[in-house]
Amino acid sequence: KKKITTKTILEMKAAGEKIAQMTAYDFTTAGILDRAGIDAILVGDSASNVMAGNADTLPITVDQMIYHARAVARACQHCLVVCDMPFGSYQVSREEGVRNAIRIMKETGVDAVKMEGGASIADTVRAIVQAGVPVVGHLGLTPQSIHKFGGYGLRAKEEAEARQLLADAHALDEAGVFAITLEKVPAKLAAQVTREVKAATIGIGAGPDTDGQVLVYADALGMTQGFKPKFLRHFADVCQCMTDGVQAYVQAVKGADFPNEEESY
Ligand code: KIV
Ligand code: NA
Numbered sequence: 001k002k003k004i005t006t007k008t009i010l011e012m013k014a015a016g017e018k019i020a021q022m023t024a025y026d027f028t029t030a031g032i033l034d035r036a037g038i039d040a041i042l043v044g045d046s047a048s049n050v051m052a053g054n055a056d057t058l059p060i061t062v063d064q065m066i067y068h069a070r071a072v073a074r075a076c077q078h079c080l081v082v083c084d085m086p087f088g089s090y091q092v093s094r095e096e097g098v099r100n101a102i103r104i105m106k107e108t109g110v111d112a113v114k115m116e117g118g119a120s121i122a123d124t125v126r127a128i129v130q131a132g133v134p135v136v137g138h139l140g141l142t143p144q145s146i147h148k149f150g151g152y153g154l155r156a157k158e159e160a161e162a163r164q165l166l167a168d169a170h171a172l173d174e175a176g177v178f179a180i181t182l183e184k185v186p187a188k189l190a191a192q193v194t195r196e197v198k199a200a201t202i203g204i205g206a207g208p209d210t211d212g213q214v215l216v217y218a219d220a221l222g223m224t225q226g227f228k229p230k231f232l233r234h235f236a237d238v239c240q241c242m243t244d245g246v247q248a249y250v251q252a253v254k255g256a257d258f259p260n261e262e263e264s265y
Contacts, residue, residue, distance in 0.1 A: 004039055004080045006112060006134045006178040012039070012211070013200040019212025021082075021202055022220060025051050025068040029217060030075035038079050040202075042214055043069040043110065045084040045144070050218050057143045060086045062100055066107050073109035082136050082179075083110040087144040090115055090124055097124040101133045114181065116142035118168020122175040129176035137172035137199070139165055140206065141184035154205075156185045166193060173197040181214060182206040184231065205231030 002008075012019050021040040024030040025047040033041055044050075047068050048060035062085075069083040083104050090097030101113050112134035115121060125135050140155045149155070156162045165185065172180055179200045182190045187207020194201040194210050203210030215232065218224045222234040223242075252258035 001037075001078050003078060006080065009040070009080060009179055009200050010198075019200060019202060021212055021214040022217045023047075023050070023214070024072050024075075024217055027071040027075045030072040030081075033217065034076045034079050039212070040080040040082060040214075041072055041076060042114065043072050043081065043083040044216065045086045046216050048086075050216060050224070056146050058087045058146075062086060062089050062103065066104060069104065069108035069110050080112070081110040082112045082114050083108060084114045090121065090128075091117075094124045094127050097121075098127050098131055101128045101135075102131060105133050112136055112178070114138055116144045118165070119171040122171040125172060125175040125177060135175075135177045136179040136181060136202075137169075137177040138181040138183065139168050139172070139185075139193075140182050143183075152184070154184050154186070156189055162186070162189050165189065166196070169193045169197050169199075173199050179211075182210060205229065 009019060019039050021042055022033055022038055023042045023044040023046055024033050025043060030041055043065065045057040045060050045065065047065070048054045048057045051068070052060070065083060065086050073081050085100060085104065089100040104110065104113055113128070114136035115125060116138040118137070118139055125137065128135050141149070141152060146152065156165045169180055177199050179202055180193070180197065182193060182201055182203045184205040187209060190201065190203050190206035191209035200212060201210040202212040202214045204214050219227060219232050220235050222237040223239050225239065249258070
């Protein structure tokens with residue numbers, strides 16, 4: 001199968017072929033996703049929650065994102081790999097944003113970076129794109145702004161915020177993003193953005209009419225416990241599968257059944 005590029009993503013939008021993306025943060029998981037036929041992997045700053053156990057995405061650093069992204073990029077033969085720019089790495093100045101985006105590209109081998117925000121970061125997005133780095137935008141529930149929002153609820157349900165989101169999507173489109181992640185917004189608004197922008201839209205909790213979907217792999221595969229928002233579907237029960245395996249191992253060790261003669265030198 002051919003390597004998926006940013007150009008492929010735009011061709012998929014044009015052809016109406018849905019784009020399937022999941023997160024991954026390590027070599028082993030990314031290899032499974034890539035061989036299973038995923039179109040794109042996001043090395044999300046959700047690694048802060050999923051890998052490190054933090055309450056939000058704010059603490060993760062550029063160095064830590066580079067560690068995860070390098071491991072994922074090494075595993076991927078086919079899919080497009082996008083790396084989140086973490087909180088603080090592009091909000092201070094355009095120069096700092098460009099420098100960090102270039103650093104991520106040089107040190108990881110990913111195909112693109114993702115940044116949260118609209119019109120307010122459009123100049124930085126434009127400069128990063130002009131430097132040769134493909135950018136994915138991210139609007140709606142942008143977790144790096146969780147302290148501003150005060151919660152993880154649905155965004156843009158009121159007319160004013162919906163209008164702002166549409167303007168932000170157009171600002172990102174004009175700045176040259178090839179894709180926009182839309183998180184936890186009404187399906188109707190996500191459909192309108194999808195119709196109006198050149199960029200491919202990738203939804204999470206944004207209804208069925210975006211150009212693609214993205215989920216955190218640990219949520220989608222039923223590994224995270226006690227997290228089941230309405231937008232999430234469990235496509236596997238990996239928690240149960242791993243629990244069964246661990247219990248079988250413990251029993252085999254305690255019963256002196258493992259290792260047996262064939263498993264010994
Ligand atoms: O970090 C992440 O996992 C994300 C997706 C939820 C879009 O940004
Ligand atoms: Na993210």
